[in-house]
Amino acid sequence: MPTQVVVAPPARAAMFVTLTVPPGSERAVRAVLAGVSDLSKSVSFRNPAAGLLVVIGIGSALWDRMIAGVPKPRDLHVFPGAVGATHVAPSTPGDLLVHLRAEHMDQCFEFARLLAQQLGLHATVVDEVHGFKYFDNRDLLGFVDGTANPQDAEAFEAAHVSAERDAAHEGASYVIVQKYVHDMAAWEALPVEEQERVIGRYKLNDVEIPDGAKATDSHVFLTTITDEQGVEHDILRDNMPFGALGDDEYGTYFIGYAGNPLVTEQMITNMFVGKPEGRHDRILDFSTARTGALFYVPTAAFLDGIDDLDLPGAAAAQDDPGDEPAVAGHMTDADLLGPPDRSGADLEVTPNAAIGLDASGGDAPVPGGAPDPEPDDTADTADTADTDDTDDTVAGSIRLGSLRAPRKDPS
Numbered sequence: 270m271p272t273q274v275v276v277a278p279p280a281r282a283a284m285f286v287t288l289t290v291p292p293g294s295e296r297a298v299r300a301v302l303a304g305v306s307d308l309s310k311s312v313s314f315r316n317p318a319a320g321l322l323v324v325i326g327i328g329s330a331l332w333d334r335m336i337a338g339v340p341k342p343r344d345l346h347v348f349p350g351a352v353g354a355t356h357v358a359p360s361t362p363g364d365l366l367v368h369l370r371a372e373h374m375d376q377c378f379e380f381a382r383l384l385a386q387q388l389g390l391h392a393t394v395v396d397e398v399h400g401f402k403y404f405d406n407r408d409l410l411g412f413v414d415g416t417a418n419p420q421d422a423e424a425f426e427a428a429h430v431s432a433e434r435d436a437a438h439e440g441a442s443y444v445i446v447q448k449y450v451h452d453m454a455a456w457e458a459l460p461v462e463e464q465e466r467v468i469g470r471y472k473l474n475d476v477e478i479p480d481g482a483k484a485t486d487s488h489v490f491l492t493t494i495t496d497e498q499g500v501e502h503d504i505l506r507d508n509m510p511f512g513a514l515g516d517d518e519y520g521t522y523f524i525g526y527a528g529n530p531l532v533t534e535q536m537i538t539n540m541f542v543g544k545p546e547g548r549h550d551r552i553l554d555f556s557t558a559r560t561g562a563l564f565y566v567p568t569a570a571f572l573d574g575i576d577d578l579d580l581p582g583a584a585a586a587q588d589d590p591g592d593e594p595a596v597a598g599h600m601t602d603a604d605l606l607g608p609p610d611r612s613g614a615d616l617e618v619t620p621n622a623a624i625g626l627d628a629s630g631g632d633a634p635v636p637g638g639a640p641d642p643e644p645d646d647t648a649d650t651a652d653t654a655d656t657d658d659t660d661d662t663v664a665g666s667i668r669l670g671s672l673r674a675p676r677k678d679p680s
Contacts, residue, residue, distance in 0.1 A: 273569040274322045275442050275526050276424045276505060279415065280370035283400040283509045284377040285446060285522050287562060288365040294391035295335040295584040298365075301387045303576035306569060308387075312380045321376040325572060326366035326444050326564025338579030343435040344443060344530050348563035351534075351541035356553040358447065358541045362395055363562035366446060368524065370507070374399065396560055398448060398522045400509025408521045409510045410456055410555075412468050413475040417489075419503040427503040428526040442566040443530040445537075449556040450520040456555045467551040488552045491539040494532055502532045521556070530563055537561075 290298050302325060309323040327335075329345045350360035367384065369377040377399075385394070408414040419427045432439040456464070461472055469489025470477050477483075483490050494502045504527040512519040525533045540550035567575070579585070 273324055273566065273572060275324060275428045275566065277322055277370065277507075279402060279406060279507070280320065280322070281372045281402045282370070282374040282377055283507070283522075284367070284369040284374075284381055285396070285398045285400065285509075285524065286367040286369075286381055286394060287363040287396040287446070287560070288367070288388070288392040289362050289395050290331055290335075290364040290392050292334070292583075293587060295331075296580065296587060297391045298331075298388065299335060299576045299578075299580075301384070301391070302572055303574070304387070305384070306573050308383060309380060312376060312383065315379075316373070316376060319371045319373045319376045321380065322370040323380060324366075324368040324444075324566055326368070326566045328364045328366075328562065328564055331364035332565065334581060334584060336575075336578055337581045337585075340437045342430075342438045342441065342443075342565045345565045346563065348445060348561050349534065350561050351538045353541040353543060353549050354547055355549055356541050356558075358537050358558045359561050361560040361562055363446075363560075363564065365392060366444065366562070366564045368444070368507075374401075396448065398509075398511050400511045400522050403510045407510075408508065409451060409453065409512065409519050410464070410468075410521075412464075412470060412472055414508050414510075414521070415506050416470070416475055416477075417493075417503075418506055423503065424505055426528070428505040428528060430528045434529060438565075438567075440568045441571070442526050442528060443533075443563065444524060444526050444566055445530060445533045445563050446525075446560065447523040447537075447558050448520060448560040449523060449558055450518055451556050453519050467555075484551070486543075486548050486551045488540075488550050491544055491550045492536045494535050494539075502529075504533050504536070520559075526566070 305323060305325055309321060313319070313321045329347050332341060332345060348360045351358040367381065369380055371377050385392075403409065406413050406415065418424065428442050430438050430441045430443075435441075459467070465471055465478065466484050467487060469483050469487035477489060478487070485491075496502060504525045507524050507526070509522050509524075510520070511522055525536075527533050540553060543549045
């Protein structure tokens, strides 16, 4: 089934569309989401060889407004972001994520166009990125991206929720997305040897620099997460390069799937705050994070039946618009998928209040008196992740000892 397939080989083309849903549109949006599987089949059938894959993610605030009668996913919360001494990982708005992959962009675009027609005024595109595979799986910085991804059974284990972690949502996933924009002139001014030191890999052959010679502020060093038992915890990346000549914008769209999003959040904290604190990922001196959001990715069966679930009180009290969502056929394509609204995503603008972290792990002050997010969406990572007596937070970092049992030795 092409819907909600998380683990898949790299595709040649991708679209990443983030949307917000206004209050009062929850019932209509649910009706559209319940039909996503059929819509993907209709588009796929026109060119089965293109291998269209559709993944829909739901944000924490929208879940609270749209779903009742089902336990909230244990690790679903607003992306906390990270605030380091030099760089900031912003937390930006997002109620829905649409991640599309195919061998040809026309399949991705056609699905997005039809979905936007069905949503009509019930959702607004706030960010839209068209990604492409760049030569031999390299990013625009010239390095192969995704080499460290787990494979086969380990990929499925890393990307999906286990019964041990959250039995009510076994087989689902979480995804964190960030849009990074590169300073290509500054990057290309570096000698290749310095670029390799920043990344932690050799550029030509993609071989990882040995641990003894690897810089402790390199990207590879800081994004390798090992717990107190020495077990390495993986996520599944499906990053894509993107660019726009007229805007002089060149970047990498980071997308990381995980059964436990705290692993991805720890990676981001290491990058921006540092490990030790104050020694940030050197790649951030050349790549700026413009967006950041966390979504829950339900199973295909859950998505197909989402319109049969209970609605929360406020949404249930609204007048039922009928089973068929309105199709905004009178709107132009430009109206439906216009330029993304980047408000709140630029680092020159005050970061979203939901960032909620400073370098010491406490609440960051919000300049300008921006209102705090809803309490149940801003619980710290320890509250979100733990149901036992284990304390997973120490000095603003996440202790990973209880994330997952160590893999057994096959011998």
